[in-house]
Amino acid sequence: MDYRSEYENKKITAAQAAELIHSGDWVDYGWCSGTPHDIDIEVAKRLPKLEDVKFRGGILLTRPAIFDVENAAEHMTWNSWHMTGVERATVKAGFGFYAPARYSELPRYYRENVEPGDVAYLVVSPMDNFGYFSFGPSASHLADLCDKAKKVVVEVNENMPRCLGGFRTGIHISQVDYIVESTNTPIPELPSGGATEVDQKVAELIVNEIPDGACLQLGIGGMPNAVGSLIARSDLKHLGVHTEMYVDAYVDMAKAGKIDGMNKSLDKGRQVYAFGAGTKKLYDYLNDNPECMSAPVDYTNDVRVIAQLDNFISINNTVDVDLYGQVSAESSGTRQISGAGGQQDFVMGAYLSKGGKSFICCSSTYTNHQGETFSRIVPTLKPGSAVTDTRPNTHYVVTEYGLVNLKGLNTWQRAEALISIAHPDFRQQLVEQAEKMQIWKTHNNHFEF
Known part of the structure; x- marks a missing residue:
């Protein structure tokens, strides 16, 4: 032709x-x-x-x-x-x-x-x-x-x-x-931005949970990128990649020799992704690179595919988490912030993976434009907030104050666990709200702030 x-x-x-x-x-x-x-x-x-x-x-x-x-x-x-x-x-x-x-x-x-x-x-x-x-x-x-x-x-x-x-x-x-x-304008870039001190603390907690040979999925934002940067400087080896979004952190890890994908049961030796966004460094790395496998999202994000990859580690951000373990990663009340994306698929797929773990990360607090500080761990989500991950699906939740595993916990145990990683300034207030919601047991009174 x-x-x-x-x-x-x-x-x-x-x-x-x-x-x-x-x-x-x-x-x-x-x-x-x-x-x-x-x-x-x-x-x-x-x-x-x-x-x-x-x-x-x-x-x-x-x-x-x-x-x-x-x-x-x-x-x-x-x-x-x-x-x-x-x-x-x-x-x-x-x-x-x-x-x-x-x-x-x-x-x-x-x-x-x-x-x-x-x-x-x-x-x-x-x-x-x-x-x-x-x-x-x-x-x-x-x-x-x-x-x-x-x-x-x-x-x-x-x-x-x-x-x-x-x-x-x-x-x-x-x-x-x-x-x-076209007039060949440069491809739009998405700078990864610098990691905050909170991002670094959260990253340290998560990296300690990652074994050699794990398969990684990083979401967008400072915390996932901080995890990637920390891995690049760590002793971890033989890591794999199967992700929705390919970001600069993967390039850093690959160039540091941490990624070879040889432990993957699917697409061995290849870094699989649905879309990529980052700096020119990322676009140059992906260009004609046979190690990197572009694929449709109904393959990369399929829970059944993810579950076949042992030691799957999923790392994503959230806006708020309530004391029941409900995760809202896409809105705050009726204010739309992002989208559901593939977070629920990776949360479920990672847990189904042999040795897999899903981490939902957030700073313990945020400050609005008026200088007021609020807790990201809340008694209940704001009216209108979308539930991105339902409470039975939430696995690990991480803030700079710690990491908790919610799987298998009842409502009072969840409240205790989540309050333990909330900012200390808000813990007593959260306890009082938990009592009103009848998810605080007398046993919990030993809880230390």
């Missing part, structure tokens, strides 16, 4: 690509680093002429041009599968909404549940000799998204890494309707 001729015949400009959208359409944007750039700018110019355009996407690393359209709510809605800070601003502005999703099911949503996109726009790497474009570090759900979209437009960016895998990691030119050659 002469793929180059087909490529030339399908080329259009970004402005022409934007003309494909009409009022009332569903429009899919690529995931995370695959969110369009040049096309997005042209779509923003077209939006004022349209009404009720419904966009879907998620994990935005930069603010797209469509968000800055005047009176955006009159022309569009942004429907996010997993919110970042960029997307939270759209909720306040009145045109953004969260789409509750168990991330592992997202490919199936596109196959069976959601309305097919009228147009899909996504950034890809340059076409290879066999006519394939790589989705870059965002295989995630994009193959199924493209299968159902009525029109697929790829924005080819030479800076997008070509990420290898086993299946569904790219799209063939025969499945593409139009091609836009």
Whole structure:
């Protein structure tokens, strides 16, 4: 086949690509680093002429041009599968909404549940000799998204890494309707940020629980990255990777010789991930690296797959934990902060793994803009807070004051355990609330603050 001729015949400009959208359409944007750039700018110019355009996407690393359209709510809605800070601003502005999703099911949503996109726009790497474009570090759900979209437009960016895998990691030119050659802007980065003293203390507690040969899943944020940095400097060896999100910490661990994946029962020797976001260091490391395996999220996050990997260690953040052990990692009351993502899948999968452990991490307190300090361990979750991990599923909870295992504990034992790792300034108050809730036993009165 002469793929180059087909490529030339399908080329259009970004402005022409934007003309494909009409009022009332569903429009899919690529995931995370695959969110369009040049096309997005042209779509923003077209939006004022349209009404009720419904966009879907998620994990935005930069603010797209469509968000800055005047009176955006009159022309569009942004429907996010997993919110970042960029997307939270759209909720306040009145045109953004969260789409509750168990991330592992997202490919199936596109196959069976959601309305097919009228147009899909996504950034890809340059076409290879066999006519394939790589989705870059965002295989995630994009193959199924493209299968159902009525029109697929790829924005080819030479800076997008070509990420290898086993299946569904790219799209063939025969499945593409139009091609836009981008101005090759840099791929958006997600700086890992510096770890706080609290992050370091939590990381130290967790690393002590990780055996040689463990398989790791790190969530997003300072604490998981602190764990990765500490592992890179530790004596741990023969670690494996099977994760939803690939972050800079994995690169540091791999370059320190801690990761070889040789103890994995599945995908031996390979670092498996659904999407990656980080600095240029990460994108350069993933590019054409056969050790790193890009895969759809319904594989990486499948509880049944995770459970087959011995000594699986899952490390994730949360917003609040209540005294029953309910974890809210995506909202605070009705204020949407993030999304459910794959946290529940990894919490369950890690516990099902032989020797596996799931860690939910948080600082013991937080301080608001007014300078007021609050406990993250609370009597009950705020009204409207989403329960990301139900109380029977929560395994280990960690703050800078300690680590507790909630599996097998009844309600008064859970209250005692969680209060023991709360900030000392809030422990008496939590005890009083536990008594009112009838989950504090006389036995607990020996409890020391």
